[in-house]
Amino acid sequence: SYELTQPPSVSVSPGQTASITCSGDKLRDKYACWYQQKPGQSPVLVIYLNTKRPSGIPERFSGSNSGNTVTLTISGTQAMDEADYYCQAWDRTTALFGGGTKLTVL
Amino acid sequence: EVQLLESGGGLVQPGGSLRLSCAASGFTFNNYAMSWVRQAPGKGLEWVSAISGSGDNTYYADSVKGRFTISRDNSMNTLYLQMSFLRVEDTALYYCAKGGWLNPLDYWGQGTLLTVS
Numbered sequence: 001s002y003e004l005t006q007p008p009s010v011s012v013s014p015g016q017t018a019s020i021t022c023s024g025d026k027l028r029d030k031y032a033c034w035y036q037q038k039p040g041q042s043p044v045l046v047i048y049l050n051t052k053r054p055s056g057i058p059e060r061f062s063g064s065n066s067g068n069t070v071t072l073t074i075s076g077t078q079a080m081d082e083a084d085y086y087c088q089a090w091d092r093t094t095a096l097f098g099g100g101t102k103l104t105v106l
Numbered sequence: 107e108v109q110l111l112e113s114g115g116g117l118v119q120p121g122g123s124l125r126l127s128c129a130a131s132g133f134t135f136n137n138y139a140m141s142w143v144r145q146a147p148g149k150g151l152e153w154v155s156a157i158s159g160s161g162d163n164t165y166y167a168d169s170v171k172g173r174f175t176i177s178r179d180n181s182m183n184t185l186y187l188q189m190s191f192l193r194v195e196d197t198a199l200y201y202c203a204k205g206g207w208l209n210p211l212d213y214w215g216q217g218t219l220l221t222v223s
Binding site: 037042044049086095 | 207208
């Protein structure tokens with residue numbers, strides 16, 4: 001079955017750049033999304049179609065797709081960005097989520 | 107403003123059934139696919155099911171296929187998830203989300219909790 005693989009955790013210092021990867025077979029042929037989920041809250045879409053930012057999402061959030069890996073990049077990371085991040089893509093008629101990455105800002 | 111309000115969660119014994127509902131507002135409901143996504147306590151997100159705007163096309167995760175049925179009432183702007191033959195491992199917070207096949211899930215509800223025990 002199709003799987004999306006994310007690192008369980010990423011740490012970053014405030015003001016630095018955080019990169020969270022998501023890998024999957026033939027991911028370059030799919031469109032990926034990224035969701036942010038803070039404790040006790042519902043997920044929020046932060047990137048769609050690999051690189052698009054929904055309205056209201058800060059410009060410091062960006063996405064890229066290269067080969068079989070998509071990457072969420074947060075430039076100038078702020079304390080408020082500390083959260084779990086999930087990638088997601090469609091494989092034929094099934095939606096898949098990555099296992100999630102806990103971003104710690106310290 | 108898009109709003110999604112789930113209801114119907116509760117405590118059910120294994121093998122039992124339950125129907126979840128999601129009342130939608132703030133957008134033209136029948137123009138958009140809708141999805142259910144669940145999250146077991148302390149775990150990650152798991153997509154459960156999606157349905158097209160017309161309701162003609164439905165999609166399911168293998169883990170729920172044959173046990174869960176997604177449907178919608180476009181006259182009532184409401185999404186449903188009928189769950190049968192429930193298992194302990196179905197215990198989760200169930201989110202309703204706007205979006206579906208090949209489209210991003212751009213709005214999410216607050217979730218409704220199902221406990222199978």
